Amino acid sequence: MNTPRKSLRTQIGKGNVFAELCPSREVLKHVTSRWGVLVLVALIDDTHRFSDLRRKIGGVSEKMLSQTLQWLESDGFVLRQAFPVVPPHVEYSLTPMGREVAEHVEKLADWIEDNIASILEARVQLAEAELARLN
Amino acid sequence: MNTPRKSLRTQIGKGNVFAELCPSREVLKHVTSRWGVLVLVALIDDTHRFSDLRRKIGGVSEKMLSQTLQWLESDGFVLRQAFPVVPPHVEYSLTPMGREVAEHVEKLADWIEDNIASILEARVQLAEAELARLN
Numbered sequence: 001m002n003t004p005r006k007s008l009r010t011q012i013g014k015g016n017v018f019a020e021l022c023p024s025r026e027v028l029k030h031v032t033s034r035w036g037v038l039v040l041v042a043l044i045d046d047t048h049r050f051s052d053l054r055r056k057i058g059g060v061s062e063k064m065l066s067q068t069l070q071w072l073e074s075d076g077f078v079l080r081q082a083f084p085v086v087p088p089h090v091e092y093s094l095t096p097m098g099r100e101v102a103e104h105v106e107k108l109a110d111w112i113e114d115n116i117a118s119i120l121e122a123r124v125q126l127a128e129a130e131l132a133r134l135n
Numbered sequence: 136m137n138t139p140r141k142s143l144r145t146q147i148g149k150g151n152v153f154a155e156l157c158p159s160r161e162v163l164k165h166v167t168s169r170w171g172v173l174v175l176v177a178l179i180d181d182t183h184r185f186s187d188l189r190r191k192i193g194g195v196s197e198k199m200l201s202q203t204l205q206w207l208e209s210d211g212f213v214l215r216q217a218f219p220v221v222p223p224h225v226e227y228s229l230t231p232m233g234r235e236v237a238e239h240v241e242k243l244a245d246w247i248e249d250n251i252a253s254i255l256e257a258r259v260q261l262a263e264a265e266l267a268r269l270n
């Protein structure tokens with residue numbers, strides 16, 4: 001049963017995000033999408049229901065959250081579990097592969113949160129330099 | 136001269152990417168934008184001219200590359216140096232802060248390149264499971 005798996009890995013080898021048609025480019029797009037980043041980081045801590053995620057991620061619409069979860073599910077990063085109850089109960093969690101990618105994304109988001117003051121300072125300085133150049 | 140810098144840092148503290156209006160959200164958007172990721176990774180190795188970057192990053196348009204470089208410059212990640220020669224010669228490189236953020240982005244892109252075969256396998260398996268469920 002593992003034959004197609006092995007042959008796929010052998011055929012594909014390593015991706016190249018600089019190549020326009022490499023599928024790694026599309027996965028990178030999903031993972032780094034506006035809401036993809038936040039969904040992955042939100043799921044590191046815990047399994048969440050759709051409504052929890054929507055509450056946690058400021059500004060996301062139902063449509064965009066749903067689209068993002070579908071992308072991440074199809075890439076094998078998010079597991080969607082629907083429980084056959086009324087009203088419907090659906091839970092989202094990270095797969096082991098999803099956890100790995102989410103941890104990289106979280107480090108990036110943490111770095112930005114930690115350095116936001118320096119980044120805003122850089123903007124002020126750049127704007128001042130531009131003003132000085134014009135005067 | 137350092138007074139505004141200190142006070143800005145004290146006022147802002149740490150960002151929160153989950154908050155819709157936090158400026159860290161915008162920086163995250165620039166860094167994880169379709170072309171932002173690739174520009175940052177491309178500049179880790181070396182300073183590049185605009186035309187070099189365009190050649191290296193498959194599929195980027197002149198307009199989008201220019202917009203992306205402006206975002207990254209305004210966040211203090213990319214340094215733009217214009218040399219007063221004919222024809223104009225402009226070089227882009229990472230600032231020390233840009234190098235830090237680029238290294239996080241590179242780790243994420245590397246992980247995706249290394250795992251693209253498993254990701255595509257996950258897609259095949261999900262599609263097969265979906266087919267089986269429908270039959």
